[in-house]
Every structure is written in C-alpha cells, then in structure tokens.
Amino acid sequence: MTSQVEHTDVGAYALGILEEPDRTAFSNHLAACPSCTAELQELSGVAGALAGIGPLEDERDDADAGDRGPAEVVNLLRRRKAADRRARRGTFVIGAAAAVTLVAGGIAVGTSISGESGSVPVGHSAHGPAEDAYRSGTPLAGTGASGVTGGLVLETKGWGTHAALELRGVKGPLECELVAVSRSGERRVVTGWAVPERGYGVPGSPEPLYVHGGVAWGPAGIDRFEVRTTGGDTLLTVMV
Incomplete structure (x- = not known):
C-alpha cells in the first residue's frame, strides 16, 4: 500500500x-x-x-x-x-x-452494522456492511455501459444520504468513484475504489462489488448517481 x-x-x-x-x-x-x-x-x-x-x-x-x-x-x-x-x-x-x-469456542465479537445501534444480535448476517445495507433496501436500478449492471439503495440520514452500491460486469485494472450529482448540477464524490484485473460480476469472478458511502445532500436534492472511472468514463447511471 x-x-x-x-x-x-x-x-x-x-x-x-x-x-x-x-x-x-x-x-x-x-x-x-x-x-x-x-x-x-x-x-x-x-x-x-x-x-x-x-x-x-x-x-x-x-x-x-x-x-x-x-x-x-x-x-x-x-x-x-x-x-x-x-x-x-x-x-x-x-x-x-x-x-x-x-x-x-465462543468468543463473542460484537460490532455496529448501522452506526446507530449497539452490538450485533446472535445470528446476524455474515455479509459486509455495504452488502447488508444493499440487501436490506429496495434497489434503484441503474443504466450501465456495455455489460455493466448495478443498482443503489438509498437511506435518508440526519446528516444527508447513505448510499449502498452493487456493481457487476466490470473488469480491471480500473480506479472508480461513485459520484452524486445534485439537481443544480453540483457533483460530490461519495466513495472510491480500485477494480482488480479479475473484475467483479464477470466470468471467473462472479461475485459483485459492494461499496457504500455518504453525501451531505438529502435524496430530494439529488438528481442521479454515477459510477465513473478516473479516466472520465461513465460505467453506470442511477436516477433518483
């Protein structure tokens, strides 16, 4: 690193x-x-x-x-x-x-999965926080470039909007960002990540990518989210 x-x-x-x-x-x-x-x-x-x-x-x-x-x-x-x-x-x-x-043989490891609750109950999901957030909501389907699919689950917070992304059909190496675009055209980076050469949601690497992040705007002020490469290509667009 x-x-x-x-x-x-x-x-x-x-x-x-x-x-x-x-x-x-x-x-x-x-x-x-x-x-x-x-x-x-x-x-x-x-x-x-x-x-x-x-x-x-x-x-x-x-x-x-x-x-x-x-x-x-x-x-x-x-x-x-x-x-x-x-x-x-x-x-x-x-x-x-x-x-x-x-x-x-029984060490209890409790972590917060929402940031607003105490310990995780016995038998909680083994998924990561991003996948848990995506699975717990109703996804907004995105429109992707050739072969790319995905969606977003949005959650209104007191501080703004929490967004959980599922992304499939991408191969690397790539560096990507999830960008929120306001109704006035202002852009904010929600989160970023690297796509390894093997990719996500493709033959040989079928598991999708799950990431999450936040933006200070409420859902009413957001026009869309875009998954973009650092080279400027748009891989997925999700209208709010």
Whole structure:
C-alpha cells in the first residue's frame, strides 16, 4: 500500500497490523474519507476482541491450525499477511476474527452494522456492511455501459444520504468513484475504489462489488448517481 492507499485496508488498520509507512499513509487517508472512517468504527469491536493477543514463537505448519489457540491463529494469519501484502486486507481481517471466534469456542465479537445501534444480535448476517445495507433496501436500478449492471439503495440520514452500491460486469485494472450529482448540477464524490484485473460480476469472478458511502445532500436534492472511472468514463447511471 506504500504507493497507493486502498479502501480495503481499513480492516488491517483496525487490527493494528499495517507496517509503519502504510499505517501513516492510511491515517492521513482517514482524514479525508468518511466511508473508511465509518467502516473503521464498525470494525472497532473486532479490534477490541483481538487486542492483547501477542505473537508466539511456535512455527508449526498451517495443517496444525485446528489445534491452535486464538493467539496462535492470529499469529499464523499475520505471517501469511506479511508473505502476501497484495491480498485484500479487509477480507483478511474478517477472516482472522472468524478464526479466533471458532477456535476459542465462543468468543463473542460484537460490532455496529448501522452506526446507530449497539452490538450485533446472535445470528446476524455474515455479509459486509455495504452488502447488508444493499440487501436490506429496495434497489434503484441503474443504466450501465456495455455489460455493466448495478443498482443503489438509498437511506435518508440526519446528516444527508447513505448510499449502498452493487456493481457487476466490470473488469480491471480500473480506479472508480461513485459520484452524486445534485439537481443544480453540483457533483460530490461519495466513495472510491480500485477494480482488480479479475473484475467483479464477470466470468471467473462472479461475485459483485459492494461499496457504500455518504453525501451531505438529502435524496430530494439529488438528481442521479454515477459510477465513473478516473479516466472520465461513465460505467453506470442511477436516477433518483
């Protein structure tokens, strides 16, 4: 991440396993990214549950992971992370939290999934916050470029509008932004992300992309949302 801050690094930042240059870069990124700031708050329960679990000197093979305690599992995953820093750190951290929960046989990890409630009830969805927000609402279908499909779920907040996006049919490498366009033509970036070469919602990589973010305007003041590449191409348009 030394050359480019990744939004998916919020999980690794919450767990405290970023190397110093990456941690400093991501701290600076948080100051200008409401989406990552909100997701960091949502992951605070995971970070708290793993706090204080230190590294071990035991270097047994991965095949023995089922016999390891929580600290050993986290240490193993940290070593894997150091060996492959190109992996998506957000996915890694959620996997680490799940491994600790299973091996410990009942550690309860509670996090807020809406920013307005307490702990997550037993049996809550295993999806990420963006996918949960999308699945819980009624999507507005978008009109996409060739092969691109997707939609938005909007939620009115006291501070503006929360938007959850599902996107399919895109291949990378690309850098994209979700942009809100007001009825007067003003534009605001809601959130941004990178599309890896394998893409999302395409043959060989069928899972769609889910991202979310916020804009200060209420839905009544928004004309449309656009998914745009940093090169200026519009991939998806969602009328409000």
